[in-house]
């Protein structure tokens with residue numbers, strides 16, 4: 001019997017689209033990697049649980065942790081695209097994209113048994129406690145210290161940019177466990193219960209007026225020794241391995257751009273040169289995303305792929321938001337809540353947020369270095 005995979009995938013897409021239409025937790029008011037209003041957190045937990053229960057998320061996990069044998073890896077891209085197309089909330093936090101792969105690859109049997117079901121049920125929302133005021137692009141320069149004391153670690157330091165930290169139950173933490181080792185070799189990864197005494201989460205209010213990320217202060221926080229992920233001082237490898245798993249953004253970003261291009265065109269008469277240029281960039285971004293998805297599926301991905309998609313997406317997104325704002329003339333100054341604001345200030349928020357996309361998940365300049373050094377084999381920048 002011949003199985004038409006394209007037709008099967010189309011059927012899967014229709015099924016996912018109908019599922020999202022039925023169970024989604026409501027429209028996402030702002031674009032970007034944002035934190036929901038508190039009242040949306042429970043509906044988002046419910047939707048996340050439903051996506052896992054239906055096998056739309058976590059199909060690639062080992063079967064004993066709820067994965068599905070013989071799953072089609074393209075389905076994960078379809079699900080990410082359909083959530084983006086619907087303009088609704090997907091799962092929030094670092095649990096499904098980062099902590100789960102880290103635990104599956106490096107976790108102890110006890111850690112997997114305890115935490116993986118709670119990621120699937122969304123009982124636990126995780127945050128990513130990597131970046132610090134002095135360590136972002138140069139993440140290996142982090143200085144939060146973990147010192148062993150009997151059967152636990154005592155951790156002190158400061159994290160920043162912690163998206164959804166104020167909603168998180170658990171943190172995926174990197175801390176320095178050997179200050180004398182070369183910087184990449186002295187880091188370990190930990191599971192942190194965010195309700196532990198000494199954890200102080202302070203939301204930052206951003207230029208958008210919303211609070212999507214936080215500062216997290218750690219003051220002599222006790223973490224059980226059993227919460228070390230992977231081997232001691234091997235946190236750099238644990239973190240990099242889990243970051244490699246985070247690929248759904250490759251699919252979701254370009255779908256968002258296509259949706260917002262339609263919104264831009266609906267705003268009214270525009271300068272054809274500008275909209276033509278942006279529309280072309282949106283279509284190129286979508287084509288790049290599809291090409292990289294097929295490289296990932298074929299195992300032929302190279303170091304430039306995800307970096308180039310991310311750069312092109314974030315720059316196109318910025319141009320799109322700028323055009324949407326400019327089209328409103330002086331009205332572009334009216335923000336959300338102002339009756340004069342077009343689409344209740346959606347474009348203003350998108351414009352103010354757009355630069356964050358050029359920084360989060362790897363700043364444009366740093367990704368250009370990745371492309372130059374790792375893909376084009378150009379001389380390394382002096383370090």
Ligand SMILES: Cc1cc2nc3c(=O)[nH]c(=O)nc-3n(C[C@H](O)[C@H](O)[C@H](O)COP(=O)(O)OP(=O)(O)OC[C@H]3O[C@@H](n4cnc5c(N)ncnc54)[C@H](O)[C@@H]3O)c2cc1C
Nearest residue numbers: 128129130131136137161162163356359360361363365366
């Ligand atoms: C919206 C958002 C959400 C985030 N969420 C999280 C989160 O949940 N958890 C978390 O741990 N982190 C998070 N981050 C942090 C993110 O990973 C860092 O912002 C990013 O790695 C850049 O680090 P930095 O902000 O310290 O900037 P820096 O590294 O200080 O960079 C500042 C500038 O210098 C440039 N630069 C730096 N190094 C080089 C170089 N070698 N060559 C050329 N130019 C260079 C950069 O491109 C940038 O323009 C988030 C960031 C954003 C914007």
